[in-house]
Amino acid sequence: MAQDNPLLLDAATVASWDQTADIVIVGCGMAGACAAIEARNAGASVIAIERSSGCTGTTSAAAGHFYLGGGTAVQKACGFDDDPEDMARYLAAVSIRPDEEKIRLYAHGSVAHFDWLEQQGVPFDRSFYPEKSVVQPTRECLIWTGNEQVWPYRDHARPAPRGHKVAFDGEEGGGALALRILTDAATALGAEILTDSKVEALVSNDASDGSRIVGVRLRNFGETRFIRARKGVILAAGGFGQNAEMVAMHVPILQSAFVQGSPYDDGLAIQLGAAAGGVTEFMDEPFITSPFYPPQDLLKGVLVNGEGKRFVAEDSYHSRTGLISTRQPGGTVYLIVDAEIFAYPRFAELTNQRLVDGYETIAEMEAGLKLSAGSLQATMASYNAHAANGEDPEFHKYPKWIKPLDKGPYAAFDLSFGTAVYTGFTLGGLKVSADGEVLDAAGAAVPGLYAAGACASNLAQDSISYASGTCLGEASFFGRRAGLHAANS
Template identity: 75%
Template sequence: MGSDTHDGVDGAPSGPLLIDVAAVLGWAATADVVVVGFGMAGACAAIEARAAGASVIIIERTSGCTGSTSAAAGHFYLGGGTAVQQACGFEDSAEEMARYLEAVALDPDHEKIQLYCDGSVAHFDWLETQGVPFDHSYYPLKNVVQPGRECLIWTGNEQVWPYRDQAKPAPRGHKVAFDGEEGGGALALRILSERAEAAGAQIMADSKVEALVMEAGRIVGVRMKRFGETSYVRAEQGVILAAGGFGQNPEMVAKHVPALASAYIQGSPYDDGLAINLGVAAGGVAIHMDEPFMTSPFYPPQDLLKGILVNAQGQRFVAEDSYHSRSGIFSTRQPDGIVYLIVDAAIFAYPHFASLTNQSLIDGFETIADMETGLNLPAGALQATMTAYNAAAANGEDPTFHKYPKWIKPLTEGPYAAFDLSFGRAVYTGFTLGGLKVSADGAVLTSAGDAVPGLYAAGACASNIAQDSNGYASGTCLGEASFFGRRAGRHAASTHA
């Protein structure tokens, strides 16, 4: 077999991504399991592979402890009755958690969801055993992230219709104990990476994997470059790709998620799609590549959820109490991206993140008719929307989008204000969700559903629970990266050539 330069998806790095073992003149190092990337998924994979008795080499492009995890607030989406849920008085079960994840998923993978939910409590306990700190406390307000160390928070659409009717709601966002809105992810990653190194994993930092090595149809190693020097590392049992998404690859973004080109893309500067392209070159397939996470949160303060979101026709289009990435993705899809948040004097406040999101206050208006004219909306449209909304809200109802009763109130106390949440004017933040199709054990799968021998993927370069912005909940990425990273590490450690 010769070199394979097939990109699979646009934007792949130049040069062969798959080479035959015959081209390898010698191996610089050998381990049972080679992990590509030392973020959340890579660290957890390495810990479990070492626990299973396998030797491990981790190849990391940076100097370490970076990647998208280091930019995260530190939420893990876990449930089923964790120690924190119990301490805070919330009942939950693996069955209800699975019902919820199945309901919100774009294309639910029943096996993965069931495994994730059944193993959620044990996984939380494992994280604590590794030394990741969690306060056994609850944060009661509707917020994007807790400002302090409080752990448990509602981070999804569990209380949003229709999902609240399909599964018993429970809060499942578990934030790492860290004072502040940022830093929890970096703390968790530092602790887990130290655990992996202490367990005996060998770290090759400042090293970039450039290609996979195949022998008789099986992935047996990688070609890497460090400080300009090329070398080869052999994997006796498996290579685990855990090197992030593709948000920093302009060509791939333009092809698959062009809306992200108009957003601030969150993540590592090395989220260039390399891991995905390596997997595709080896025979795998990438799925859900056109689904981004997108948000421009207009809460907190939580009373702003009592306002309404309207588009250029003066019509509502989503339940305002949705998790911010659900309302966010709906907003990006409105005609010309135009979206306004309408509030009355009783709930008026500036969005907490307005200085970051550029959600400007357009103006105040004495009447809704004045606002309609000021916003250049169709004559009578916003007035009709507001009249219908207020009539139902007076009875604590929202027959159009079934907003949770806590967030329903008539908007009748003038003057009224409009904030601009329009896509292209307000700042939206996003990241990619698509990745390699993998089994529940992390094996990279072909279009026929067969495993590519010797190749695994986890984290942002693999597609597992997080599939689209509508069904996303804070903590899903860290939760699935750690959970399925562990499974990939165990499975690779138990697989022999």
């Protein structure tokens, strides 16, 4: 098997090993750094291999949210009473196919994980940002980042805000700060980091008792080297959003979106895992969004499709709204507001959410948008009649965001997929156990091989189950578990 695949080499063909460590980590972003810390704390020697000139990756572009709950010190300080069981019920409710073991471990281990992050030096203020926003522009920590208050999820679990932003002024930079602190912690513990090095293949030892991953081949400035792993190799090298062929095969919708991520999110880690016998899951599910808030009052508007009908609760987390918007006929979507809540979406210049026009009446808007006669008028009449009583029987918008839209003139913003700019990234990856072991088609662990972070599939299964902080939260949490399990193997 190993001899026929350029991504998987037979150890018998390796003349000599250039270096040896207990654990070899491929990629040193959030998952890799946390795996390195835990492996070193367990007494294992660690070599982390990073393609860039420093430990950066997608984490460095993140605002720095960690999705954590169950009663963290920040939640308590801000007066929010959260419970691990509520967190678990929520995560299960939003998932396509809930992994009960991972959800239980994450929810019940969330408080301890928050404490661990602080122990490493990652700073979090004891403060709450009350506005509904994509990311708080200031250093306040706690924020609502998911669909906790959105129907039907709020009926499954008591809502609580769980987005914990690293203490950092501004909308970007918190992720980079957290990663620098964690990589410094890993190196202080003795982990060795090889930069400007690309892992090109895994090395398998085809022993009589079964094959096992025992190392990697890498290239560093034209030089080929072999690094042996006594206990395991952990893949933590990102998703596949920058691999045009893989995107076209698995998530073609992202071909019409701006794809976030590191230039090295080329799917190589996933390909390496598959070459070793691992299987993937949720590869066809993207994160995709074109946020129309803040300002938060725009959530009091309504979204309609090309048939003049509402199709989602407007107070949903922006990636839930974004995914459902892409599924509307022709991708046509309009945000309708009245004079009382009129404002330009904060990110309108970046997202090309253009103001179509203003209209004195809904009938004029209906004609101006070329919607079927009577369609928008019927939608608005029904919505306003119920909103006057603080109700939304169709989509059950949270009462805070319900008001009659009856103060003309009216305005429409074009949020159509293909007109507005949608942003996204990949979510699928290698199927792994709760300890990060890469699993094969039979559900058995591929000996010696682990995966964590964006190349692995854990909690974030689609754009509906996602919340800001899920990526950094699960990458750090399951990265730690992979590092510990590999070290103790």
